[in-house]
Amino acid sequence: xxxxxxxxxxxxxxxxxxxxxxxxxxxxxxxxxxxxxxxxxxxxxxxxxxxxxxxxxxxxxxxxxxxxxxxxxxxxxxxxxxxxxxxxxxxxxxxxxxxxxxx
Numbered sequence: 655x656x657x658x659x660x661x662x663x664x665x666x667x668x669x670x671x672x673x674x675x676x677x678x679x680x681x682x683x684x685x686x687x688x689x690x691x692x693x694x695x696x697x698x699x700x701x702x703x704x705x706x707x708x709x710x711x712x713x714x715x716x717x718x719x720x721x722x723x724x725x726x727x728x729x730x731x732x733x734x735x736x737x738x739x740x741x742x743x744x745x746x747x748x749x750x751x752x753x754x755x756x757x
Contacts, residue, residue, distance in 0.1 A: 663728075667713045670745060
């Protein structure tokens with residue numbers, strides 16, 4: 655199915671300590687009540703080993719929004735702000751975000 659009217663927010667997170675993987679995933683699940691989110695996927699690198707597959711990250715977050723405005727509202731949501739302060743900042747050594755919209 656071709657997705658239309660979708661803002662994609664894809665976040666890749668690298669941990670200081672891989673032992674914190676379950677704690678970070680717990681934090682990511684805390685985002686699920688945010689009403690601006692249409693769909694959410696939380697995962698880790700798949701066991702695929704082709705040259706083009708990036709597997710160095712520890713955890714991935716993929717969120718679909720209906721509009722860019724919904725994504726902006728998500729950024730300011732208190733639940734998201736708590737996640738950033740309590741999980742992302744203390745646990746992650748690197749965070750890379752890929753935002754994209756339909757053409």
